[in-house]
Amino acid sequence: MQLTRRQSRAIRRITTHALLVLWSLVCLFPIYWVLITSFKFPIAVFQGPKYFPWLDFQPTLDAWKFLLTGSPSGAVLRSWLNSALLATSSAALAVLIGGLAGYALTRFRYYWPVLRWKNNDIAFYIISQRMLPAVVVILPYMIMFRVLGLIDTHAGMILAYTVFSLPFAVWILRDFFAGLPVDVEESALIDGASRLQAFRAIVLPLAAPGLIAAFLFCLVFTWNDYLFALMLTFSRASTLPMFIAGEGSQSYGPQWWYLSALSLLSIAPMILITLLVERYITRGLVVGAIK
C-alpha cells in the first residue's frame, strides 16, 4: 500500500505525540502513586495495588494527620525546616561567592605562574571538584567537623553545602557574565565607579536570570542531598532526606501511607520549583553541559 506524503506525515505526527504522552505517563505515574498511597488506609495497601481513589479504595487523611500532628510531627517539622534553611542559605552564599568568582573569571585576566594556569584552567579546576566522588572527601569532613565542633551544627552544614554548590555556581555564572555586554560597566568605571559598585549596580541586575538559575540549581542539589547529611549530622541539623531514609528502614515494616506522605513533603517543593521556573533550570543545565 502506497501512502501519500500527507498520510505518512500524519502517521508520523501521531506516533511522535503518542510516544511523548507515553513517556509523560512514565514520568508522572510514580508521583501519582506516592500521592494516592498517602491517602490510603493500611488495608488498601496490603490488599494489593489499588489505583483509583473512591473507585477502588476509600481515601483517608489518616497518614497526613499522623505525619503533621502525631508523634513524628516534631521531628518532621524540624528536619523540613533544617532542609529549607540549609538549602536556601548555602545556595545564597554559593551564588554570592561564586558570582564574584564567575565575574572575575570573565573580566580579569589571570595567570598563575607556578601551575601555568590561566582563566580557563582555573574554571575547569573549580568545576572538576564537583566531579569527584563525594565519599573521598566526606570522611575528612567528618573528622575536621568533629575536631572543630562543627558536627551536627547548622553552621557546619551551611559551610559544607556552600562548598559543595560553589563549583556549579561559578560555572553557571561565569557563562552568564561572559554573555553580558561590558560597555555599560566600562562607562560606569570611566565615570569613576569602583569595580564593586559597577558590579553591584550594573552587572548584578543584568545577570538576574543567571543568578536565579544558579541559586535554584544549588538549592535543588542541597535540598536533595543525603550523603553529607548522613555523615555530618545526627539530630539537631539533620535534614528531611535523612529523616525519610531513617523512617523507611525501620524494622517494623514499611508504613507506606505514612512514608508516602513524608516523601511528598520533600518532593512537592521540587515539583513546584520545576513548574514555576523550568526555563531557568533548563538554562542552568545546558550551561553546565554544553560548552
Next chain:
Amino acid sequence: MRSGDEPAALSGTRRQGMPKRVSARDRVPSFAFLMPTVLLILALSLFPLLFSLGLSFTSWDLSRFEGGVRFVGLRNFATLVSDGRFWNTARVTLIFVVGSVGLQYALGLGLALLLNEEIRFRRFFRVVFLIPMMLTPAAVGYVGRMLFNESMGPINDIIRHVGGPAIPWLSNPRVALLSLILLDTWEWVPFMTIVLLAGLQSLPPEVFESARVDGANDWNIFRRITFPMLAPVSVTVILIRALEAFKLFDIVMVMTGGGPGTATETVTMYAYIVGMKNGNLGYASAIAYSLLIMVVIFSSVFLNSLRSRVAAAEG
C-alpha cells in the same frame, strides 16, 4: 610569562571585552573577587582530598578517635586487593554505571529527537519530562521500593494484567540490580533529554535542508549528520552522568539497602559502612580512593577510545 599565546588559550568562550592585562585599579578587585572561592576550595576540597589520601595509609578506629591513628603503609590497599566484598561492590558499581548511563543515553536521545520534531504542547512535555530529576533521591528510592514491591506494588500487578510472569524485582540479586538501574534511569533520563535537545537545537538547519533536498531519508540523516554532529554533546552528557553514577549511594540505601545480601552494594556504600558503621577510617579511605581511581581510569579510557574511534573514522 608569555603573553603572545593568551588568546588561543581563551578561545572557545566569548571574551570580547577582556582587557589585555589587569589594570592597576583592578588589581585589588581581581584578587578579592576570586579569593573567597579559591580559599574555600583549597580548604574544603583540596585539603580533604589530600587528608583522605593520608588516611588511607593509616589505621584509625573511630571509637578511639583521639590518638588512635597508626601509620600502616600500603596495608589497607593490600587488604583491599583480597577483599571479595570490595570487588563485588566494584563490579556492582561498574555494571550500574554502564547499564544506567547507556539506557539513559538511548532513551534521552530518543526523547530529544521526538521533542525536536514539530509538536504541540512542547512546553508541557518539557516540564513533565524534567520533573523526575528534580526529586529527592532518598524519596525516589523509597518510591522505587513501593513500585517494585513484588506483591503489593503496581508494576508486577500491571505485568500480571497483560499476562506476564511475576518478576522478583527486589528479592533476586540480579534483578535487584536491574531494578536499581531502571529507577536511576527514570530519575536521570531528563538530564540527557534536555541537554541533548539543546544540542540538537544548536545544530545548523542548513545542513539538514540540503541533505533533504538531496533526497536523504530520516535514518540516513540521523546516522550521517545528526548523530556525528551531536557527538561532542553526547560525550559530555555521558561523562557527566557516568561520573555521577559512580557515586551511587542514596537510592540504593533506601530502595534495597544494598541487598539482597550484598547484591546491590556500591563502593560508596561499602566505604560508608566500613567508615561509619565499623569505624575503620583508614580502610574506608582506601576504599574511597579506589573509587576515585576507578573514576579516573574510566573517564580516560572512555575519552581515549572515543578519540581513537574518531581518528579511525576520519583516517
